[in-house]
Amino acid sequence: MNPSNEWPLWEVFVRAKAGLDHKHCGSLHAPDAQAAVQLARDVYTRRQEGTSVWVVRSNQIVASDPGDKAMLFDPMEDKVYRHPTFYVLPLAVDHL
Amino acid sequence: MTASIALTLTADLRYLLRIADTGLVHAQRLAEWCGHAPVLEEDIALANLGLDLLGQARALLAHAAKLEGSGHDEDALAFLRDERDYFNFTLVELPLRRGGADFADTQLRCLFVAAWLLPLWQGLGTSRDRDLAAIAGKAAKETRYHLAHAADWVVRLGDGSDESMRRMRAALARAWPYGAELFDDDEVDAAAAESGLGPRASALREPWLQTLRPVFADAQLTMPAASAFTSRGKRGVHSEHMGPLLAEMQSLQRAFPGGVW
Numbered sequence: 338m339n340p341s342n343e344w345p346l347w348e349v350f351v352r353a354k355a356g357l358d359h360k361h362c363g364s365l366h367a368p369d370a371q372a373a374v375q376l377a378r379d380v381y382t383r384r385q386e387g388t389s390v391w392v393v394r395s396n397q398i399v400a401s402d403p404g405d406k407a408m409l410f411d412p413m414e415d416k417v418y419r420h421p422t423f424y425v426l427p428l429a430v431d432h433l
Numbered sequence: 434m435t436a437s438i439a440l441t442l443t444a445d446l447r448y449l450l451r452i453a454d455t456g457l458v459h460a461q462r463l464a465e466w467c468g469h470a471p472v473l474e475e476d477i478a479l480a481n482l483g484l485d486l487l488g489q490a491r492a493l494l495a496h497a498a499k500l501e502g503s504g505h506d507e508d509a510l511a512f513l514r515d516e517r518d519y520f521n522f523t524l525v526e527l528p529l530r531r532g533g534a535d536f537a538d539t540q541l542r543c544l545f546v547a548a549w550l551l552p553l554w555q556g557l558g559t560s561r562d563r564d565l566a567a568i569a570g571k572a573a574k575e576t577r578y579h580l581a582h583a584a585d586w587v588v589r590l591g592d593g594s595d596e597s598m599r600r601m602r603a604a605l606a607r608a609w610p611y612g613a614e615l616f617d618d619d620e621v622d623a624a625a626a627e628s629g630l631g632p633r634a635s636a637l638r639e640p641w642l643q644t645l646r647p648v649f650a651d652a653q654l655t656m657p658a659a660s661a662f663t664s665r666g667k668r669g670v671h672s673e674h675m676g677p678l679l680a681e682m683q684s685l686q687r688a689f690p691g692g693v694w
Binding site: 344365366367368371372375376378379380383 | 472473474475477478481578581582585589
């Protein structure tokens with residue numbers, strides 16, 4: 338098949354149950370948004386994985402450049418003070 | 434080879450088997466697409482639809498076996514009857530991947546069957562047979578999705594490219610003559626309606642047409658004139674395609690009697 342004739346790619350996000358967030362679970366090809374939702378249901382929720390699906394065109398996602406990983410993310414390695422682990426919480430909010 | 438079973442057929446049992454066998458045989462034809470659908474995603478979708486229909490057929494066959502009372506189970510009913518003892522509509526036994534049929538035939542048939550099943554399940558919801566009403570209640574949810582999925586495809590193909598439009602129209606010309614049987618009443622229907630078991634065949638015609646009309650309009654399809662021909666699968670008289678289908682569907686159970694997963 339000529340790749341230019343292929344259906345566009347969509348990223349699929351599934352919410353396992355009400356109150357939880359939608360989690361990325363994979364991708365699929367579909368001709369349009371409506372078909373993408375239907376096919377996401379058929380491909381990714383066959384075993385009761387979900388109560389809601391989101392789809393988004395893969396080419397609409399703007400991603401960070403893997404080449405920038407060192408610049409973007411490595412500096413966080415030694416910023417331990419950014420973790421809120423140095424506070425003593427009152428007992429009342431212990432399970433926050 | 435395992436010998437065929439013979440059933441003691443009452444009107445109630447015939448009524449149940451018509452629904453069960455239509456689902457069973459439709460599922461068998463859909464299963465033939467497994468690994469062959471135009472795209473992976475639809476391959477999985479068709480398998481899902483088939484498995485839903487098979488699940489519905491299993492529930493109905495298990496219930497029918499209990500009513501029949503000779504100690505047969507759902508597998509015996511599904512796999513050990515002779516051709517004349519299957520009561521599915523002829524429509525669902527016609528090939529989907531051979532004999533000139535294609536993906537358009539497949540989606541159109543799914544639409545025809547789902548649009549027939551939905552008002553049937555609704556009618557069975559008030560059946561005097563409580564088990565049947567429970568099966569219908571669960572199945573209706575599945576059928577609603579089948580209908581949405583198939584209607585979507587019929588519109589997509591009918592109102593798509595020149596090629597997909599040509600194929601969808603050809604599929605409609607092939608399928609339409611076999612639609613008449615879905616609404617063809619006989620004494621089994623009369624008994625079911627009278628005793629409160631379920632709706633007669635003809636009662637489903639208007640809801641079926643109401644479902645189809647907007648889909649056909651969006652799909653640029655013209656409703657063909659009524660067919661003079663009425664197939665007779667629901668009476669056990671099948672097309673030449675039924676024998677080979679049964680041979681494949683029954684082969685495992687005939688070769689390994691009582692085989693289970």
